[in-house]
Amino acid sequence: MISSIAELISDRIGMMPAGERRAAQTLIANYPLIGLKTVAEFSAVAGVSSPTILRFVARLGFQNYPEFQSALQDELAAQLQSPASRTLNPPALGGGAVSPMLEATLDNMRETFRHLSDKQLADIVAKLADRRGKTFLIGGRFTDPLARYMAAHLAIVQPNVFHLAGQESVWRDRLIDMGKRDVLVIFDIRRYQDSLIRFAETAHQRGVQIVLFTDQWLSPIARFARHVIAGRTAVPSAWDSSAALFVVAETLIGAVTRQLEADGAKRIRELESLR
Amino acid sequence: MISSIAELISDRIGMMPAGERRAAQTLIANYPLIGLKTVAEFSAVAGVSSPTILRFVARLGFQNYPEFQSALQDELAAQLQSPASRTLNPPALGGGAVSPMLEATLDNMRETFRHLSDKQLADIVAKLADRRGKTFLIGGRFTDPLARYMAAHLAIVQPNVFHLAGQESVWRDRLIDMGKRDVLVIFDIRRYQDSLIRFAETAHQRGVQIVLFTDQWLSPIARFARHVIAGRTAVPSAWDSSAALFVVAETLIGAVTRQLEADGAKRIRELESLR
């Protein structure tokens, strides 16, 4: 049962030639407003010619472009009439195996943030934005990409940000550079890695402040951590989800950036000019 | 301060002659869709003549009818972009400053999945789970961690999964290994990287099927992509958010794993015993 044009498109997008597929993707990405504009504008945004747009709507089963636009408008009208429908029926799209995954992830995030206090976040932000020390980031097998992601951003807004990669022996040696003023951000969820635990313990002994991203079961590293962020990871999948931790990381990245801007960090202003 | 056309109308409706007032009332009653239709339709519904409609929009301060329609569309676009502002949980949980960041992120995810069909995801999953070809993953400056994350998982459930890291010249050379049966998963959001675009184009020419993770503005790579996943990235932060794409990635990881299990892949059973 096809009830919306968006569904109709995704149903047939596989059978479309390249140009029309671009049109379809553009429409989906700017749904539905781009479809209400003129063929010329639509084609310009999609990067194809006008006839391709017309062939695209023809393939969807419409006799002509105005008819297609009317259909879009009718759909919009129905949507606007019942604002609830947007939030309630996850427009039938989520029917299959997708929706439970998304729902669980959204729940995880809400739960994760519910257990996070503003105070806690503020403390971490203050520490991360404190430019007197260095910041090191590291993660486990599956979470190291999160460390990389965070490092990639933080390294831009401030100096002395280092992602610890590669062999265990390599980052063990970096311990020499770490001291009391420094922060070590560790991502560690089940199954917790011994190497990370040992590393955290040694760093802790050197007085390094540890910010730990872990799951609700808490990695043993929590014992050494100054700040612990416990994210929900349960989803209907064979794997645990790091999405909640990812969002916390992004939140921190944004907050640290804002903080540094507020501090009037010269670096931020210089960055602007470099762009 | 007049912020919407509806307000503008109610502000001036008192000063309008009868005919134009009918037009105004009709527009308010069918706001805003009737204004997106043609002058003739609008006038017919309002029960006035075309020129009256045009005089009406002129009185609102618009130079011509298309300009008026554009303004309505822009307004609609703003409304549709942030469903949170109107429809979603107002204060919901009393959680103080529960981070507008989180709210925006949750919205982004819902919106992203709303534009994703099961069919589309199923197609991608089928391709990724097709063990006859190789899978390559690569990302941009900020999104490469997502590629790593996905690669870390996929590489466990199936062979021939490669994350392309390091210098551009390094992965360019890997093009030799790529052919029609292979899949290239690319993460590319603003600002789109030339190196990635060139790489994608070459891979496309070699017949490699490209799965693109991008933002709602669509990387130019969409032109070469077999499948495009457009994730919402807007958040109240100095940075764009990749969280929605992250969740899509996790969803795909889970689905591919399930698919391979269903296929009875020996590898999966062997994995179990290794743990």
Added chain:
DNA sequence: TAAAATACGTAACATACGATACAGCGCTCC
């Protein structure tokens, strides 16, 4: 009540829009 001013609709006009024919190109399949 008459005259003037304003408002409104009819009809003709010009433009810009959607539609179509056609040619070039790449791809697939012998």
Added chain:
DNA sequence: GGAGCGCTGTATCGTATGTTACGTATTTTA
């Protein structure tokens, strides 16, 4: 490697659309 097919863009065409001029109706004011 060649022939055929399908896809795409360019250029052209017809028309629906917004626009405007003008005449009639309606209201307002003296």
